[in-house]
């Protein structure tokens with residue numbers, strides 16, 4: 001409890017000093033130059049040691065490719081583009097991976113279903129690009145891989161399969177899913193005679209689109225829902241102050257990058273994962289961005305952090321995967337401050353994911369369930385001086401503001417997510433919405449089911 005008191009005090013001081021200028025003052029007295037943490041250090045995963053060597057060759061797979069690959073279960077959902085650091089200590093897993101290193105260097109991570117207990121039948125193929133023995137220990141393998149293709153089981157399981165059934169590497173037949181980039185539906189129905197006047201993102205262009213829309217059954221705003229430039233700008237505005245690295249330009253990469261960097265429930269993540277159409281995925285993400293939310297303890301719903309305190313401590317973004325010495329991969333979101341946290345153990349810099357920072361175990365102050373770690377800089381002139389790394393699957397976003405739910409309606413302990421394997425989208429409630437969606441589907445948008453899931457979640461009001 002002493003530790004908890006210490007945290008509360010720090011929080012009060014930080015609030016009073018308006019965004020942590022407290023330590024700036026302390027350091028300036030000593031005339032030490034301030035050093036900003038190099039976020040590329042965290043992305044290099046240097047804690048894995050210097051024994052990793054580059055593994056050559058690349059495998060590019062086409063959509064629809066089927067083949068046998070070794071897969072294993074993961075407790076979270078990894079999107080293409082993410083770096084996956086792993087440490088294998090099981091001799092069987094090591095043997096399987098060593099074989100693939102001589103072959104195509106591919107393995108799969110299976111996504112859990114929305115309950116987190118069973119496999120969803122979906123997963124991501126990862127390609128190893130650096131590998132070596134963990135700290136020189138034989139019978140171990142440590143490596144970094146890049147997630148690159150979504151897949152699903154070639155034969156989807158008829159019954160739910162517990163995630164434990166895939167705790168060890170197992171070879172299964174998978175099919176690579178397509179990444180669809182459908183064009184603007186209005187563009188296909190436009191008046192060709194006006195093409196010479198069209199200039200992207202101008203007032204005139206908007207007026208011409210309005211004219212185009214008048215020739216269809218739907219007003220312009222319906223088409224604008226899926227306008228890539230509008231969605232990209234919304235994402236850019238949202239992440240502008242949080243992530244300084246450039247955001248991807250093409251719709252597919254941007255949709256995965258956004259999914260990787262948003263904090264959301266496993267249900268939302270799975271919905272985004274199974275969508276083939278990048279514009280639809282972006283649309284769902286923009287809707288998620290528009291909701292204010294706080295991060296709460298998964299077990300007792302106590303508020304742990306606010307979304308505006310999320311910031312990037314890695315050039316990979318605000319979320320990154322890190323592995324611990326036991327080979328468990330954590331999906332971490334970094335926040336500049338947290339509340340209702342209890343610290344335990346003495347700070348340690350061993351195997352620290354953020355070089356120059358010591359970690360302490362952080363638990364929910366109310367139910368004492370582990371939620372992440374606090375990181376404290378070892379040097380007084382380092383910025384930030386302190387931050388928290390929260391485990392994405394131990395904190396649950398809860399919507400606030402307009403769509404706020406009273407505490408009695410929020411997930412109450414113990415948290416029991418809805419369990420409907422295999423994944424089945426709920427029906428659309430509003431007939432008006434259903435007819436709109438049906439028309440959008442005719443306009444060329446497939447997989448509207450996923451949008452139904454999101455609308456259902458967003459409109460899940462009492």
Ligand SMILES: [Zn+2]
Nearest residue numbers: 297300364367
């Ligand atoms: Zn709790």
